[in-house]
Amino acid sequence: MPEIDIKKQKILIVEDNPHFRTLIQSILQALGVENIEEARDGAEAMEVLRGYDADLAILDWKMDGVDGIECVRRIRNDTESPNRFLPIIMLTGYTEESLMNEARNAGVNDFLGKPISAKSLLTRIISVLDQEFSYVETETYFGPDRRRQQFPHQGNDRRKEQMNFVKLKVYERMESRVG
Amino acid sequence: MADEEKPKIITPPNTLKSKVKTGGPGAVDEAALERAEAVIEGLTGSYLEWVQDDLKKLQAAxxxxxxxxxxxxxxxxxQISHDIKGQGGSFGYKLMTAVGNELCRFIEKTETVTPQTAEAIRLHVETLKIIIGRDLKGDGGKEGEALLVGLQQVSDKLLEG
Known part of the structure; x- marks a missing residue:
């Protein structure tokens, strides 16, 4: 893994579950990130972003109030959006293709499947930080260039979505191999 | 029409990468990663409190x-089982993730609620409680395997019926 200093990144966590927020924040702090803000849903995220020049947002998909997809749409499309180019990682336990496409079409940069680990979170952050995203604007879409987006294989998490015990074992082997 | 749909490619001002230093004293290395994993490990006690709350909410629901x-x-x-699914694996309780996932999938596949629907959900809820009650970490070994396979068989049968 490349040695990357993410200390100076301003990271916004948007998550309605306080336990997940604690988990993500604890991991980020342990990795050295000093400037973290939190929001409980998409509406609060937009409020926070007006006064917080975030470098990266980590959004949950399913939230009470304004959910992750709608929040991404607002960040990308609202005329008063503070930063339409904000890199966005979407946290999700949903891996159905149609839902992934919905998130892509809303303009996410990347996905991170739950449950997360320190390594999976760091890997995804580095992946987003390392990519030079081109953005595309059409009449119906604004966001990362989907033609060139290479979403990392969600293999681990996708399999977990469907796992039976045997698949769980396979997943563990894959994870240890990747890790 | 072609003009209308022609995408405009925009290269964003990339202030992000300029802040991302490679190497140096503050770089995230394996040691930092290990510290982060240790922090998660240290949160296991909190997780066990959180999940007890979730299980109470699940029972009430x-x-x-x-x-x-x-x-x-x-x-x-x-919603509650989805949260349980999303958290368990982070703290080493992969069976919680697996059973939470099974419950979510069962609910998603349920088109018509029958008396058997409640029975299947009850089994999942009880299994989740057993995993925490017996502190079945990881895949839970043979006991975990038996729990999961049994649940899947019951769920499949009820969904077929």
């Missing part, structure tokens, strides 16, 4: 569903 088996109450069960 299930009781509500039994009293009134409407879609709203079923959705509450889904």
């Amino acid at each position: 299930f009781d509500q569903f039994v009293a009134d088996n409407n879609a709203e109450n079923l959705d509450k069960i889904f």
Whole structure:
């Protein structure tokens, strides 16, 4: 893994579950990130972003109030959006293709499947930080260039979505191999 | 029409990468990663409190569903089990993730609520409680395998029936 200093990144966590927020924040702090803000849903995220020049947002998909997809749409499309180019990682336990496409079409940069680990979170952050995203604007879409987006294989998490015990074992082997 | 749909490619001002230093004293290395993993490990006690709360909420949602088996109450069960699924694996309780996942999938596949629906959900809820009650970490070994396989068989049978 490349040695990357993410200390100076301003990271916004948007998550309605306080336990997940604690988990993500604890991991980020342990990795050295000093400037973290939190929001409980998409509406609060937009409020926070007006006064917080975030470098990266980590959004949950399913939230009470304004959910992750709608929040991404607002960040990308609202005329008063503070930063339409904000890199966005979407946290999700949903891996159905149609839902992934919905998130892509809303303009996410990347996905991170739950449950997360320190390594999976760091890997995804580095992946987003390392990519030079081109953005595309059409009449119906604004966001990362989907033609060139290479979403990392969600293999681990996708399999977990469907796992039976045997698949769980396979997943563990894959994870240890990747890790 | 072609003009209307022609995408405009924009290269954003990339202030992000300029802040990302490679190497140096503050770089995230394996040691930092290990510290982060240790922090998660240290949160296990908190997780066990959180999950007890979730299990209580899940039981309450299930009781509500039994009293009134409407879609709203079923959705509450889904939401809570989805949270349980999302957290377990982070703290080493992969079976919680696996069973939470099974419960979510079962609810998603449920088209018509029957008396057997509640029975299947009850089994999942009880299994989740057993995993925490017996502190079945990881895949839970043979006991975990038996629990999961049994649940899947029951769920499949009920969904078929």
